[in-house]
Amino acid sequence: GEDVEQSLFLSVREGDSSVINCTYTDSSSTYLYWYKQEPGAGLQLLTYIFSNMDMKQDQRLTVLLNKKDKHLSLRIADTQTGDSAIYFCAESIRTYGQNFVFGPGTRLSVLP
Amino acid sequence: DTEVTQTPKHLVMGMTNKKSLKCEQHMGHRAMYWYKQKAKKPPELMFVYSYEKLSINESVPSRFSPECPNSSLLNLHLHALQPEDSALYLCASSQTRTSYYEQYFGPGTRLTVT
Numbered sequence: 001g002e003d004v005e006q007s008l009f010l011s012v013r014e015g016d017s018s019v020i021n022c023t024y025t026d027s028s029s030t031y032l033y034w035y036k037q038e039p040g041a042g043l044q045l046l047t048y049i050f051s052n053m054d055m056k057q058d059q060r061l062t063v064l065l066n067k068k069d070k071h072l073s074l075r076i077a078d079t080q081t082g083d084s085a086i087y088f089c090a091e092s093i094r095t096y097g098q099n100f101v102f103g104p105g106t107r108l109s110v111l112p
Numbered sequence: 113d114t115e116v117t118q119t120p121k122h123l124v125m126g127m128t129n130k131k132s133l134k135c136e137q138h139m140g141h142r143a144m145y146w147y148k149q150k151a152k153k154p155p156e157l158m159f160v161y162s163y164e165k166l167s168i169n170e171s172v173p174s175r176f177s178p179e180c181p182n183s184s185l186l187n188l189h190l191h192a193l194q195p196e197d198s199a200l201y202l203c204a205s206s207q208t209r210t211s212y213y214e215q216y217f218g219p220g221t222r223l224t225v226t
Contacts, residue, residue, distance in 0.1 A: 042218050045217070
């Protein structure tokens with residue numbers, strides 16, 4: 001079955017690192033994604049990782065994938081108030097091609 | 113230009129109205145998608161168009177009718193909606209159906225059905 005789970009809330013202080021975690025269940029996932037959604041806005045693709053990779057870094061963002069445990073994380077270094085948003089983890093399922101399954105989203109609050 | 117635009121930004125309609133949502137992209141993408149997002153929930157896929165043909169309909173009620181008149185435009189026609197259809201409707205596009213991993217989303221249309 002397809003299921004993506006995330007913790008719903010995370011608070012960090014400005015300048016600290018944030019780590020948002022996600023677990024998924026479908027071993028046939030091909031890509032795993034992190035999307036950011038600010039209030040009232042659409043989804044912004046932050047980064048994605050192919051399922052045969054274990055790490056991807058892009059400026060302040062680091063994605064770690066533990067395929068054995070089906071665990072994905074997003075680390076945001078030097079978190080800023082502009083990073084406050086909801087972060088959705090998503091997987092795409094090989095059998096459908098473009099069937100995205102989104103997690104419930106983690107609301108990140110950055111405190112000054 | 114990596115932008116997907118959607119109009120209108122907000123829409124309020126009665127249950128007997130007919131309205132349309134519009135989505136446009138000029139990235140040359142040949143796959144376009146409609147998602148529905150209820151408050152505090154993740155997006156749910158509704159329809160997928162590939163090369164202007166409907167390829168996926170996720171058991172969406174017939175009061176939602178998609179249309180893809182050309183490769184840049186995607187419409188969602190609404191008729192006889194229910195209050196529970198109130199949500200944020202997101203459009204997305206990708207290069208092709210097989211390059212779905214880079215889906216670009218529009219800002220959404222916030223629909224309220226009264």
